Amino acid sequence: xxxxxxxxxxxxxxxxxxxxxxxxxxxxxxxxxxxxxxxxxxxxxxxxxxxxxxxxxxxxxxxxxxxxxxxxxxxxxxxxxxxxxxxxxxxxxxxxxxxxxxxxxxxxxxxxxxxx
Amino acid sequence: xxxxxxxxxxxxxxxxxxxxxxxxxxxxxxxxxxxxxxxxxxxxxxxxxxxxxxxxxxxxxxxxxxxxxxxxxxxxxxxxxxxxxxxxxxxxxxxxxxxxxxxxxxxxxxxxx
Numbered sequence: 001x002x003x004x005x006x007x008x009x010x011x012x013x014x015x016x017x018x019x020x021x022x023x024x025x026x027x028x029x030x031x032x033x034x035x036x037x038x039x040x041x042x043x044x045x046x047x048x049x050x051x052x053x054x055x056x057x058x059x060x061x062x063x064x065x066x067x068x069x070x071x072x073x074x075x076x077x078x079x080x081x082x083x084x085x086x087x088x089x090x091x092x093x094x095x096x097x098x099x100x101x102x103x104x105x106x107x108x109x110x111x112x113x114x115x116x
Numbered sequence: 117x118x119x120x121x122x123x124x125x126x127x128x129x130x131x132x133x134x135x136x137x138x139x140x141x142x143x144x145x146x147x148x149x150x151x152x153x154x155x156x157x158x159x160x161x162x163x164x165x166x167x168x169x170x171x172x173x174x175x176x177x178x179x180x181x182x183x184x185x186x187x188x189x190x191x192x193x194x195x196x197x198x199x200x201x202x203x204x205x206x207x208x209x210x211x212x213x214x215x216x217x218x219x220x221x222x223x224x225x226x227x228x229x
Contacts, residue, residue, distance in 0.1 A: 004159075043206075095215055105162070
């Protein structure tokens with residue numbers, strides 16, 4: 001049984017470039033969550049998606065960040081015009097049940113973004 | 117003030133010791149409480165998951181929740197070098213979504229052989 005798969009594991013971008021982070025949830029899970037872990041900080045919620053819908057994006061920065069979870073394929077977190085402050089580990093988690101249910105999250109191993 | 121406070125450590129103990137890790141929180145609406153273990157360069161791994169107050173035991177691990185004090189603990193008995201990792205507490209409440217977690221900063225733990 002494959003867990004949450006994220007790729008790439010490491011991503012280096014120059015300032016101003018775009019970063020695309022991909023997340024394939026556990027097979028059969030239709031709920032995806034993205035969290036960001038800045039150096040020496042705990043994880044912070046960014047966005048919650050179901051297939052083809054953004055349910056809660058209250059943790060997403062207002063500009064440059066977007067997320068999608070299409071009907072087919074992985075969830076994508078996209079960061080446009082990256083800045084040094086975007087350097088962090090980005091984790092994806094999935095769940096078979098929605099946010100109203102008692103179903104703990106299981107995380108992938110993350111994508112470590114470095115902006116130079 | 118952060119919603120969840122956790123001493124970042126580092127905490128270093130000898131092998132076989134009992135380890136106590138703690139978090140305090142300010143939001144009384146939290147009802148789901150979790151402990152995750154994170155090895156270097158890996159994702160958080162769910163260790164314990166409790167609902168509301170009380171104790172939960174799983175092998176060498178015991179999680180305690182005291183909602184009246186807004187305080188949660190994780191105890192590790194007979195600690196092993198393989199327990200060396202960062203331990204993150206996390207919590208959520210159903211009104212904002214049970215999986216919309218608020219994490220502590222994490223405590224870095226080292227078990228010395």
